[in-house]
Amino acid sequence: SSETKTKSSERSSETKDLIIDIIKQDPHITAAEIAMQLNMSSxxxxxxxxxxxxxxxxxxxGGRFGGYWEIVILDKE
Known part of the structure; x- marks a missing residue:
């Protein structure tokens, strides 16, 4: 149904915001570490x-090891 679709897309945009917040705090974090913090699968x-x-x-x-994340666009809030 369209209701579940809305729910999952809302959840996914919340998840993206959380991931961005986590990356801001620690640009060297790995996807696996983010997954543990969010209690999600990697x-x-x-x-x-x-x-x-x-x-x-x-x-x-940078590379897979020793690389880091950069936030490119911050939403104007």
């Missing part, structure tokens, strides 16, 4: 991170 977190990257909100600088 697969779910990686999916959200991929969407954030596609939206141009975050980017990864």
């Amino acid at each position: 697969r779910g977190v990686e999916k959200q991170i991929r969407k954030l990257r596609e939206l141009g909100k975050i980017k990864r600088t």
Whole structure:
């Protein structure tokens, strides 16, 4: 139903906001560590991170190891 669709997209945008907040606090954090903080699967977190990257909100600088996240666009609130 459209009601569950709205709920999951609301949850996913909340999740994205939480991920951005977590990255702001620790740019060197891993997806697995974010998943533990949010009590989510790392697969779910990686999916959200991929969407954030596609939206141009975050980017990864450096390699897989020793790299860090950069917040590209902060929503004007």
